[in-house]
Amino acid sequence: EAGVTQFPSHSVIEKGQTVTLRCDPISGHDNLYWYRRVMGKEIKFLLHFVKESKQDESGMPNNRFLAERTGGTYSTLKVQPAELEDSGVYFCASSQGQGTPYEQYFGPGTRLTVT
Amino acid sequence: ELKVEQNPLFLSMQEGKNYTIYCNYSTTSDRLYWYRQDPGKSLESLFVLLSNGAVKQEGRLMASLDTKARLSTLHITAAVHDLSATYFCAFRPMNRDDKIIFGKGTRLHILP
Incomplete structure (x- = not known):
């Protein structure tokens, strides 16, 4: 069974440009999460989808970030316009359900570099 | 504040x-995690610790949990080069939706 996949693996853009990251969760997983690790810092929660609905978006840094999950399958995270401080690794995770005993499975991450 | 202090x-x-890598977490949790990450790869779940006094071992790695002290340790025995990676401690706070709170990670480099 395929794990969580993310595309692209690495993106380099200039400040002010737009970038869209994609996450494909494990098939059948209703829950999808986005996290981000800025260099040298902890991995931080951004938001949580249950199917196509946003359950918790308390970690989204500002309104330059827009996450969508149309149809409850894959998700996109758009950064527009990108700023230097947005550089980091963006992880996606998915789980079959919420709470115990469901675990989150992580993708390899997308490394975003804003120059 | 929800946070994890990991050292070194x-x-x-x-x-x-x-x-030994040490991990202190800030609030009551129903799950304590240890993950391993190799460069460019996914976060690999190593251990999930559920209760006070839990101890789990896999090869040269052993993790333990003291929920009263809110402390977990990851002990490495007779390290080998293949264990070089970044290790993250994380916990899921009780009754706080489904987010996982991570530490900054410990970058482990084992010299041959």
Whole structure:
């Protein structure tokens, strides 16, 4: 069974440009999460989808970030316009359900570099 | 505040030596995690610890949990080069939706 996949693996853009990251969760997983690790810092929660609905978006840094999950399958995270401080690794995770005993499975991450 | 203090953040050690990574977390949790990440790869779940006094071992790695002290340790026995990676401690706070709170990670470099 395929794990969580993310595309692209690495993106380099200039400040002010737009970038869209994609996450494909494990098939059948209703829950999808986005996290981000800025260099040298902890991995931080951004938001949580249950199917196509946003359950918790308390970690989204500002309104330059827009996450969508149309149809409850894959998700996109758009950064527009990108700023230097947005550089980091963006992880996606998915789980079959919420709470115990469901675990989150992580993708390899997308490394975003804003120059 | 929900947070994890992990130390050390960088560790360079010789093969064959033992060492321990410490993890303190801030609030009551129903799950304590240890993950491993190799460069460019996914976060690999190593251990999930559920209860006070839990101890789990896999090869040269052993994790333990003290929920009263809100402390977990990851002990490395007779380190080998293949264990070089970044190790993250994380917890899921009780009754706080489904987010996982991570530490900054410990970058472990084992010298041959």
